[in-house]
Amino acid sequence: MSLSPASGIGRFYKHSAKIIRFVRLGCTNRPFYHIVVMERRKNQHQPVIEQVGTYDPLPNEHNERLVALNTERIRYWLGKGAHMSTPAAELLGISGILPIHPRTYMTAWRNRQAANADQQRQENAEGVATQ
Amino acid sequence: MSFLRYLRKINTQLQLPTRLERQFSNAGTKSAILQYEKDPQPQFTDTETQRLLQSMTQMQLDKVFRKRTVPDNDNEIKFMTTEQLENEFVKMIEKAKHQLQMPPVVKVKQDTERIISKDPALKDFQNTKFVFTDITYGLRQSDRKVVVRDVDGTLSYAPLETQKRMNQLYFPLKGRTFHTPRMFSEQEYLQRCLDDHKYEFVLDRLTVQYEPYELDFHQISAQVFQHLNESKEFDQLRSTRHFGPMAFFYAWHHCIDDLLYDMIRRDYLQNAVELIALSYKLHNVPVEFRKTISELDALQPTPEKRALNQLLSSLKSKEEHEGIQQEIQTAIGKAESDFAADEISLKFIEAYIASEHALKKVQLELAVQTLKEINLEKLQLYHGLKKAHGMHAS
Numbered sequence: 001m002s003l004s005p006a007s008g009i010g011r012f013y014k015h016s017a018k019i020i021r022f023v024r025l026g027c028t029n030r031p032f033y034h035i036v037v038m039e040r041r042k043n044q045h046q047p048v049i050e051q052v053g054t055y056d057p058l059p060n061e062h063n064e065r066l067v068a069l070n071t072e073r074i075r076y077w078l079g080k081g082a083h084m085s086t087p088a089a090e091l092l093g094i095s096g097i098l099p100i101h102p103r104t105y106m107t108a109w110r111n112r113q114a115a116n117a118d119q120q121r122q123e124n125a126e127g128v129a130t131q
Numbered sequence: 132m133s134f135l136r137y138l139r140k141i142n143t144q145l146q147l148p149t150r151l152e153r154q155f156s157n158a159g160t161k162s163a164i165l166q167y168e169k170d171p172q173p174q175f176t177d178t179e180t181q182r183l184l185q186s187m188t189q190m191q192l193d194k195v196f197r198k199r200t201v202p203d204n205d206n207e208i209k210f211m212t213t214e215q216l217e218n219e220f221v222k223m224i225e226k227a228k229h230q231l232q233m234p235p236v237v238k239v240k241q242d243t244e245r246i247i248s249k250d251p252a253l254k255d256f257q258n259t260k261f262v263f264t265d266i267t268y269g270l271r272q273s274d275r276k277v278v279v280r281d282v283d284g285t286l287s288y289a290p291l292e293t294q295k296r297m298n299q300l301y302f303p304l305k306g307r308t309f310h311t312p313r314m315f316s317e318q319e320y321l322q323r324c325l326d327d328h329k330y331e332f333v334l335d336r337l338t339v340q341y342e343p344y345e346l347d348f349h350q351i352s353a354q355v356f357q358h359l360n361e362s363k364e365f366d367q368l369r370s371t372r373h374f375g376p377m378a379f380f381y382a383w384h385h386c387i388d389d390l391l392y393d394m395i396r397r398d399y400l401q402n403a404v405e406l407i408a409l410s411y412k413l414h415n416v417p418v419e420f421r422k423t424i425s426e427l428d429a430l431q432p433t434p435e436k437r438a439l440n441q442l443l444s445s446l447k448s449k450e451e452h453e454g455i456q457q458e459i460q461t462a463i464g465k466a467e468s469d470f471a472a473d474e475i476s477l478k479f480i481e482a483y484i485a486s487e488h489a490l491k492k493v494q495l496e497l498a499v500q501t502l503k504e505i506n507l508e509k510l511q512l513y514h515g516l517k518k519a520h521g522m523h524a525s
Contacts, residue, residue: 053266059259064279064293068301071276072267094256094280095263096247108256108284115255 010047012039020077020092021085022055023048031057035069035088037077052077055091069095164353165384170238174413175379183405183412183424184375188231190434192442194370195227213446220442224435233375240344245288253284262289264297272298295342306339315340315351325358334373356380365393382410388491391480395498398505400476401427407483416488423479430472459516463509470510477503 012018017040024044026032035053038046053069060066074097078084084092086103093101174180198204211219265276277289277297289297299309314320314336324333333355341348356377359365368374381387387410394403404427408420432440460466465473477499484495 062293063259064262065257065259066297066300067261067263068266069263070267071265094261096278096280096286100250100253104256105252108253111255 004047006051008036008038008048008050010038010042010049012049017041018049018077018080018082019085020052020074020082020088022087033057035091037073037082040083050077067091067095069097071097164350165357165380166349166353167236167238167383171379171383172235172237174383175236180379180409180412181375183409184233184378185231186434187378187402187405187409188233188372188374188434189370189399189402190224190227190231190438191370192223192227192438195230196223216446217443220439223442224439227438228435231370231372233372234338235343236376236379237344239346239349240291242291244290247278247286247288250284250286255282256284257282262293262297264301266301272302275302291345304339306336308340312336312340315347321351321354325355328362328364328367330355330359330364330367331371331373334368338372352376353380360386360389363389363393365390366397378406378409382406382413385410385414385488386490388489388495392491392494392498395480395495395502398502400473400480400502401431404476404479407480410488418482418486420479423475426475427472430468430475455520456522459513459520462516463513465509465513467513470506470513473506 018037019040020035020037021044022033023036024031025034033055034048034051035055036048037050037052038044038048050073051070052073053067055068056066058065069092074092086101089098090101090104092098093104260282261280263278263280267275275294275298277294278286279289279293280286296309299307303309314324314333321333334352337348337351337355341351359368359377360381365374365377368377378387378390381390387406391403391406394400394406404420404423408424410416411418411420431437480495480499483489484492484499489495
């Protein structure tokens with residue numbers, strides 16, 4: 001697939017529903033996402049209206065996940081009434097541009113629960129071992 | 132003459148013990164890297180300081196536009212009228228000025244933690260932290276917001292190190308590498324460069340790789356300047372953009388004597404005066420130097436004018452009378468005004484050497500004495516030649 005400019009080559013109707021979403025690029029076992037604006041009804045691999053950021057879900061050598069956001073354009077499209085996919089909304093929530101998405105709180109809570117349960121299980125196992 | 136020599140001998144004997152002491156005390160500080168203890172920026176950007184530094188840097192066009200190890204080193208040949216050529220010369224001087232712009236000397240920027248929000252309900256939302264970079268088009272690197280969401284849900288502005296890394300990742304600067312070059316990260320490589328006297332190379336790369344407010348920039352440049360002060364290869368940096376910061380560094384840390392000696396030995400007396408004036412200015416020494424500087428300025432052209440005159444002199448068709456005068460001047464290397472300027476400079480320099488601010492008095496005195504003798508010979512020759520050509524010696 002040849003690269004298109006960040007301003008995009010996708011054709012769109014004036015009043016069609018737009019969405020800010022991820023496009024999975026990269027390759028097998030190495031995901032890499034572009035954050036794009038496109039028509040909602042389209043498939044992710046069709047031409048986009050505009051690319052507004054990137055997201056690298058694999059942690060780098062400093063153990064960080066890198067996200068780049070073109071905040072000016074994101075605000076523009078949100079102002080135009082663009083929708084957001086849930087992962088994109090979560091990411092924007094974490095970045096501080098939007099309020100935190102409820103699902104982020106849910107995952108956080110579930111992760112904490114799982115960690116607690118793990119700890120409990122370990123303590124129990126240790127208790128059994130010492131007895 | 133013999134009386135003078137006798138005096139000098141006595142002087143050296145008197146000076147010797149103190150000098151030894153100083154050398155020992157120097158040895159202690161040499162290992163430590165000197166640092167600016169307060170913000171040098173207001174002093175550095177001051178117009179008077181800038182003027183002194185620019186004048187000290189000089190503008191030797193051969194050196195400014197020398198061949199470099201870059202891919203594009205070719206030159207273009209054109210036919211021009213005299214007028215066009217003169218305009219081109221002026222443009223050339225502007226370009227040289229641009230090339231000689233000094234990297235600023237500013238204080239180290241301290242990293243402060245700035246938290247935007249804390250959200251304990253977000254704890255453990257992911258197992259790594261997220262770094263968000265604003266890639267909005269047309270922002271300056273310094274204005275670009277980089278924020279970090281930590282694992283415990285804290286959102287804060289990224290530390291300077293991360294900010295620089297992100298800027299380099301998304302908007303790479305030409306010549307700056309993402310990972311620190313080993314030349315700077317490992318002492319032995321840097322030491323090897325310094326021992327080979329590749330000062331300009333190190334400083335150029337340092338300027339590209341680091342911002343002037345970074346701690347590493349300060350430490351490495353201080354190390355280079357200190358090494359330079361020991362090897363005394365000051366001429367390598369003359370007519371480069373690093374000469375000004377170097378002179379400023381020495382003046383700030385009270386170690387101008389080696390540079391001063393070098394300047395006197397090379398007969399750059401005006402620069403020597405400017406260096407002393409700079410150190411007086413930085414440390415608020417109550418000595419009136421502005422008068423001497425303005426007198427010298429009146430007698431001698433600025434580096435830019437000198438360079439331009441040098442370029443223009445290749446164009447001029449000389450008249451008979453002026454031609455001979457010019458020839459005498461080029462043969463001796465000095466004009467009447469230069470001798471007058473030297474007189475004023477020498478007076479000022481000797482006053483400095485006699486004061487308690489000079490550390491290497493004997494060495495400096497000897498250099499001044501030698502220079503005086505040479506100057507006297509030149510002056511005699513100058514008058515003799517003028518007389519021989521039937522011109523009135525003024």
